[in-house]
Amino acid sequence: MSIPWVEKYRPRSLKDVVDQEEAKAKLEEVVGRWLKGEQLRKGVLLAGPPGVGKTTLIHALANDYGLEVLELNASDERTGDRISRIVGRSIRESSLFGFRGKLILFDEVDGLDLKEDRGGVGEIIKVIGESRFPVVLTANDPWDPKLRDLRERCEVIQLKPLKESDVVKLLRKICDAEKIRCSDDALRLLAKASMGDARAAINDLELVARGRSAVTEEDAEAISYRAHQVDMFRVVDMAIKARNFEEARRVTSLPSFDWESFFTWITESVPVAYGSAPMALFDAMNNLSRADLIRGRIERLQEWELMRYMLELMTAGAALVREKPKLPFFIKYGYPAKIRLLNKIRAMRQVREVLIRKLREEAHLGSRVINLEVLPMLRLLIRGERGSSVLAELSRVTGLGEEEIRLALSTD
Numbered sequence: 001m002s003i004p005w006v007e008k009y010r011p012r013s014l015k016d017v018v019d020q021e022e023a024k025a026k027l028e029e030v031v032g033r034w035l036k037g038e039q040l041r042k043g044v045l046l047a048g049p050p051g052v053g054k055t056t057l058i059h060a061l062a063n064d065y066g067l068e069v070l071e072l073n074a075s076d077e078r079t080g081d082r083i084s085r086i087v088g089r090s091i092r093e094s095s096l097f098g099f100r101g102k103l104i105l106f107d108e109v110d111g112l113d114l115k116e117d118r119g120g121v122g123e124i125i126k127v128i129g130e131s132r133f134p135v136v137l138t139a140n141d142p143w144d145p146k147l148r149d150l151r152e153r154c155e156v157i158q159l160k161p162l163k164e165s166d167v168v169k170l171l172r173k174i175c176d177a178e179k180i181r182c183s184d185d186a187l188r189l190l191a192k193a194s195m196g197d198a199r200a201a202i203n204d205l206e207l208v209a210r211g212r213s214a215v216t217e218e219d220a221e222a223i224s225y226r227a228h229q230v231d232m233f234r235v236v237d238m239a240i241k242a243r244n245f246e247e248a249r250r251v252t253s254l255p256s257f258d259w260e261s262f263f264t265w266i267t268e269s270v271p272v273a274y275g276s277a278p279m280a281l282f283d284a285m286n287n288l289s290r291a292d293l294i295r296g297r298i299e300r301l302q303e304w305e306l307m308r309y310m311l312e313l314m315t316a317g318a319a320l321v322r323e324k325p326k327l328p329f330f331i332k333y334g335y336p337a338k339i340r341l342l343n344k345i346r347a348m349r350q351v352r353e354v355l356i357r358k359l360r361e362e363a364h365l366g367s368r369v370i371n372l373e374v375l376p377m378l379r380l381l382i383r384g385e386r387g388s389s390v391l392a393e394l395s396r397v398t399g400l401g402e403e404e405i406r407l408a409l410s411t412d
């Protein structure tokens, strides 16, 4: 089986990790102090969005210093009990032959579910206090209130999304190693769509490039469009979960932010997120309706100076609401019905145009007659008893697939 590129090209040494200089320096300093025999009182909490190198940094550090990593995915190891069983002994025992020591890693501590993990946080805190080895934690969101006690026992290092130009460099290296031709513009499209998430960028590159010798801009565009759709879930989630004005407003400066689709998405996502909290839902929908009024005004009167109020109402207006419920880590937002419908209508119009053109050529009739008389008749025929043979015949004459013909004949 071939190794996924994110693994194949995962940096093995700190010097190959792109950006994140502050984190590298801090980690090296902590390990340096520990190697000199200092008893560490605090852990290190690496915080940051997905795919920016949190886990990679720790493994690269271990590699550089000849350390063994004892890794626990905090959300897998359900209870404090298990943590103490697995790590308890290990933090006192010395390392396997060939290693200078260990790094204890608790990955994704914000995945801890406090209700189920009673004792989990307490146990991690105990490990930090008792371990003979450095303890490192990772989290997407270090400001989660449930992590407060852990935060106090750690030095928190905030990692940022990677710069677009750095993601391009990373992708370029992979293309070179895989001997794939790819223009800078194509790589830039992939990097932009990843919003600084190296994992997403590498996965997208692999999707379009594996097994090929060249990648065109068109390939990259198709994938970045898909990535944009996926990203919308994330952008909407960030906006809804924002805890202050600044955080909510920040989503509008994301490179891929597109306010028109954002508006559609957030309007459909707010009821999902606040479904059981009427006051929060009322406030958010009220603000969104005001954003919509401003949008209409901008479109009619071209008063673009109102734009900032509209953006604030769409983002902060959806996040800063009264009686905001405690939101789960994972909210199941739907794909907006409106966008799904628009896509369908767009596809239907396209395929209908093709059908009309083909029928015009075959039957020598004008588009008007086809539209007004032939299409309604075909609609009835394909629903009738001999529907399937009519479809087959139409498909033969026009070269369209039967599903496409059905779509072209559906009523909007």
Ligand SMILES: Nc1ncnc2c1ncn2[C@@H]1O[C@H](COP(=O)(O)OP(=O)(O)OP(=O)(O)O)[C@@H](O)[C@H]1O
Pocket (backbone or CB within 6 Å): 005, 006, 007, 009, 010, 011, 016, 017, 018, 019, 020, 048, 049, 050, 051, 052, 053, 054, 055, 056, 057, 138, 139, 140, 162, 170, 198, 199, 202
């Ligand atoms: N700074 C970086 N330099 C080089 N490669 C990187 C960097 N960040 C991420 N990558 C690439 O992306 C992949 C995923 O990174 P990593 O697992 O470290 O992300 P993470 O920040 O821990 O994300 P998560 O929070 O989702 O676990 C790595 O295998 C590596 O190939």
